[in-house]
Amino acid sequence: MRRLKFDSLLASLPSRERDIVCAMVTAQILAPQSKLAMTRWWRTTTIPGVFEVYEAVEEDLYASLDWLYERQDRIEKKLASRHLSEGGMVLYDLSSSYFEGKSCPLAAFGHNRDGKKGKLQVNYGLLTDTKGRPVAISVFKGNMGDAKTLLSEVQNVREKFGIKTLVMIGDRGMIGQKQIDGLKGLEGVGWITALKTGAIRGLVEQGHIQMGLFDERNIFELTHPDYPGERLMACRNPELAKQRAWVRQSLIEATKKELDKVRRLAGKRLKGRDVIGVRVGKVVNKYKVAKHFDLDIRDDGFEYLVNEERVAAEAALDGIYVIRTSVPADKLSTDDAVRSYKLLTQVERAFRHIKTMGLHVRPIRHRLEERVRAHLFLCMLAYYVMWNMIEAWRPIIFADEEQEAKKRRDPVAPSKRSKTAEAKVSSKILSDGTVVHSFDSLLHNMSGIVRNVCRRKNGDAKDATFEIVTTPDPKQMQALELLETISCSQ
Numbered sequence: 480m481r482r483l484k485f486d487s488l489l490a491s492l493p494s495r496e497r498d499i500v501c502a503m504v505t506a507q508i509l510a511p512q513s514k515l516a517m518t519r520w521w522r523t524t525t526i527p528g529v530f531e532v533y534e535a536v537e538e539d540l541y542a543s544l545d546w547l548y549e550r551q552d553r554i555e556k557k558l559a560s561r562h563l564s565e566g567g568m569v570l571y572d573l574s575s576s577y578f579e580g581k582s583c584p585l586a587a588f589g590h591n592r593d594g595k596k597g598k599l600q601v602n603y604g605l606l607t608d609t610k611g612r613p614v615a616i617s618v619f620k621g622n623m624g625d626a627k628t629l630l631s632e633v634q635n636v637r638e639k640f641g642i643k644t645l646v647m648i649g650d651r652g653m654i655g656q657k658q659i660d661g662l663k664g665l666e667g668v669g670w671i672t673a674l675k676t677g678a679i680r681g682l683v684e685q686g687h688i689q690m691g692l693f694d695e696r697n698i699f700e701l702t703h704p705d706y707p708g709e710r711l712m713a714c715r716n717p718e719l720a721k722q723r724a725w726v727r728q729s730l731i732e733a734t735k736k737e738l739d740k741v742r743r744l745a746g747k748r749l750k751g752r753d754v755i756g757v758r759v760g761k762v763v764n765k766y767k768v769a770k771h772f773d774l775d776i777r778d779d780g781f782e783y784l785v786n787e788e789r790v791a792a793e794a795a796l797d798g799i800y801v802i803r804t805s806v807p808a809d810k811l812s813t814d815d816a817v818r819s820y821k822l823l824t825q826v827e828r829a830f831r832h833i834k835t836m837g838l839h840v841r842p843i844r845h846r847l848e849e850r851v852r853a854h855l856f857l858c859m860l861a862y863y864v865m866w867n868m869i870e871a872w873r874p875i876i877f878a879d880e881e882q883e884a885k886k887r888r889d890p891v892a893p894s895k896r897s898k899t900a901e902a903k904v905s906s907k908i909l910s911d912g913t914v915v916h917s918f919d920s921l922l923h924n925m926s927g928i929v930r931n932v933c934r935r936k937n938g939d940a941k942d943a944t945f946e947i948v949t950t951p952d953p954k955q956m957q958a959l960e961l962l963e964t965i966s967c968s969q
Contacts, residue, residue, distance in 0.1 A: 611825025720798025
């Protein structure tokens with residue numbers, strides 16, 4: 480955090496609120512928990528001494544959250560000036576986390592991404608640079624659709640951050656035709672997204688995408704009158720095609736197995752067309768393959784057939800995706816357009832860390848709207864610190880060090896680890912003979928560095944205490960040295 484000048488990022492002048500926020504960010508990375516539990520836990524650590532927040536209690540943390548929320552715009556502007564540039568690319572995606580309670584105005588039922596049925600949720604959009612480094616977070620009601628948030632985020636980049644020309648990258652659910660029509664009215668704003676399956680099927684049926692062309696190459700560019708002023712990059716990934724075929728067949732077989740059970744009960748324990756139909760509907764909707772089945776539901780029984788024509792029609796599109804962009808060829812090549820779209824995995828990585836792998840943002844327990852927004856912003860700031868730590872520790876954790884090679888690899892072929900990364904995964908041993916860590920296990924290993932407060936044995940009660948910090952072992956020293964490579968200007 481010192482290397483990132485984190486305190487000055489929060490505020491130029493020292494304050495108790497700034498110190499408490501720094502302490503909360505640290506605690507969020509080391510042991511994410513509720514604010515009450517946080518203050519009790521960090522008294523067993525050196526955090527109160529490092530940030531001089533010895534007497535901080537739960538109410539102080541909430542007051543500091545309020546202080547942080549008031550400064551969010553200024554902090555995000557500083558992050559944008561560090562990591563975004565005029566004419567550059569910006570990644571954006573939306574996720575959600577479930578909510579405990581019912582009183583927050585932001586909490587609502589929506590598209591559930593957490594697998595928590597019956598839970599209210601809060602949506603939040605994350606804006607990052609092309610490396611996945613977080614710059615800004617926006618919070619929305621839990622029933623807000625992905626696409627409805629896009630234009631407001633573009634306006635934020637242009638107005639709040641002062642970046643007038645940019646390329647927004649979002650998935651096909653985020654940047655649809657309605658959003659593109661809105662973006663076209665903004666001078667200097669380009670986009671990269673992908674076509675939905677229905678649109679791809681239309682291009683294939685009209686002959687604009689000829690399957691035979693994929694025999695010689697896995698990517699080719701085309702134009703279409705329905706997409707004026709845009710470039711379309713048709714791609715086919717054979718490995719992805721095999722995977723989707725296997726998944727579809729597995730789901731069909733699982734559905735057939737369940738339907739056979741219903742067929743044996745139909746006319747016996749299940750009587751009546753309506754009763755049988757309800758049970759059949761639950762089965763075919765369970766695995767989302769209802770479109771591949773022809774159903775014959777009667778009062779006295781039930782039969783089904785797999786519609787092989789529909790299966791074959793879907794299989795013909797396996798492994799095919801189409802990237803759509805407004806950026807001209809002289810500014811972005813075909814290959815780089817596809818690579819740029821795949822950068823969205825960096826935002827997905829951020830959501831994984833924020834939600835589950837490290838920061839555990841969920842469940843959200845705050846009741847006040849401003850507190851929910853502040854809590855999510857605090858988690859974003861914690862991920863900003865964590866992101867830099869992960870990048871610095873790549874040589875000694877399970878992470879691929881050869882990031883630059885991704886800019887030169889085949890844009891369509893399946894992503895593969897470098898030989899160095901494969902060696903780390905297979906052997907679990909580094910070239911120096913030491914073990915490879917995950918981020919969490921290395922963080923736990925670092926907790927072996929302990930500060931002891933000592934007093935001379937049998938000494939006078941008035942004798943002053945003194946501190947001894949345990950000497951880092953070679954792995955801990957290596958990790959500390961790597962952290963020294965972090966820079967806020969990278």
